[in-house]
Amino acid sequence: MVKQLTVISGKGGTGKTTIAASFAALAENAVIADCDVDAADMHLILHPDIFEIHDFYGLKIANINRNMCNGCGICATSCRFGAIGRDCIIDVYKCEGCSVCEYVCPESAIRMVEKKAGEYYCSYTRFGPMVHAKLGIGEEASGKLVSNVRRRATELALERGMDMIVIDGPPGTGCTVIAAITGTDLVLVVTEPTISGIHDLERVVQVAQHFRIPVAVCINKCDINKELSQDICNYCENRGLNVVGLLPYDKSPVSAMMDGKTVVEYSGDAFSLQIKAMWSEVSNLLLK
Numbered sequence: 410m411v412k413q414l415t416v417i418s419g420k421g422g423t424g425k426t427t428i429a430a431s432f433a434a435l436a437e438n439a440v441i442a443d444c445d446v447d448a449a450d451m452h453l454i455l456h457p458d459i460f461e462i463h464d465f466y467g468l469k470i471a472n473i474n475r476n477m478c479n480g481c482g483i484c485a486t487s488c489r490f491g492a493i494g495r496d497c498i499i500d501v502y503k504c505e506g507c508s509v510c511e512y513v514c515p516e517s518a519i520r521m522v523e524k525k526a527g528e529y530y531c532s533y534t535r536f537g538p539m540v541h542a543k544l545g546i547g548e549e550a551s552g553k554l555v556s557n558v559r560r561r562a563t564e565l566a567l568e569r570g571m572d573m574i575v576i577d578g579p580p581g582t583g584c585t586v587i588a589a590i591t592g593t594d595l596v597l598v599v600t601e602p603t604i605s606g607i608h609d610l611e612r613v614v615q616v617a618q619h620f621r622i623p624v625a626v627c628i629n630k631c632d633i634n635k636e637l638s639q640d641i642c643n644y645c646e647n648r649g650l651n652v653v654g655l656l657p658y659d660k661s662p663v664s665a666m667m668d669g670k671t672v673v674e675y676s677g678d679a680f681s682l683q684i685k686a687m688w689s690e691v692s693n694l695l696l697k
């Protein structure tokens with residue numbers, strides 16, 4: 410059975426990708442999935458070599474057949490998103506795909522059509538196969554794209570007899586996060602000891618627990634505010650959550666990123682050893 414771990418955070422910039430990329434390096438037989446599709450950056454560390462490209466289609470958008478249009482303008486006045494101009498030309502960046510114009514058009518001149526919104530890829534990396542994605546300019550992050558990345562990652566794991574998927578999830582609590590954690594075996598929430606960090610942690614834990622997914626917590630930069638770190642530990646204890654990592658502030662994640670390496674490759678210092686210890690704890694929780 411393929412075990413799935415998703416690393417998430419309440420907001421961006423907490424060190425989530427640093428940790429997920431290190432786990433990708435430490436896992437011995439895993440597929441890596443970059444599901445932070447709105448701000449994908451794992452490729453900067455893992456340097457994927459693409460061997461498979463898939464088109465991604467998001468929402469359908471309206472398309473007017475000019476030969477059938479009588480210029481009545483009903484579609485333009487009916488579109489509450491202001492996506493159709495007086496000249497009956499559709500602004501593809503404003504169209505929300507609601508289909509109202511298709512419904513009201515007296516000439517049946519409007520059809521909803523697929524629009525390519527991005528691509529997702531399967532790649533080789535030095536740590537194993539990776540599935541990742543790129544959204545088109547102006548496209549919104551999409552739970553559907555995250556689901557596609559996860560589905561292909563699962564197929565690859567099964568095809569190649571791999572026993573784990575390490576997922577770098579998106580930040581926040583939106584639909585992409587739900588798509589990244591649903592059905593996984595463990596969620597690791599990376600947080601920081603700040604007031605907003607605690608608030609974000611609570612929100613993201615609520616989402617994960619709503620879907621009955623076990624949660625572990627890592628406090629990154631735990632030494633920048635020891636009091637708040639203790640508050641987070643108390644919160645976790647009260648909620649029955651495992652705190653698997655207390656990482657101090659360290660410059661090595663930035664240096665490693667600039668060098669295009671994971672932290673555990675970059676150095677064997679104390680910070681790197683702590684990430685390895687955290688991986689050991691996370692692996693044990695996954696195997697439970």
Ligand code: SF4
Nearest residue numbers: 478479481482484514
């Ligand atoms: S409602 Fe139909 S016929 Fe009227 S302007 Fe729009 S596309 Fe043309």
Ligand code: SF4
Nearest residue numbers: 488504505507508510
């Ligand atoms: S599909 Fe909806 S949002 Fe798009 S142009 Fe038609 S009415 Fe406007």
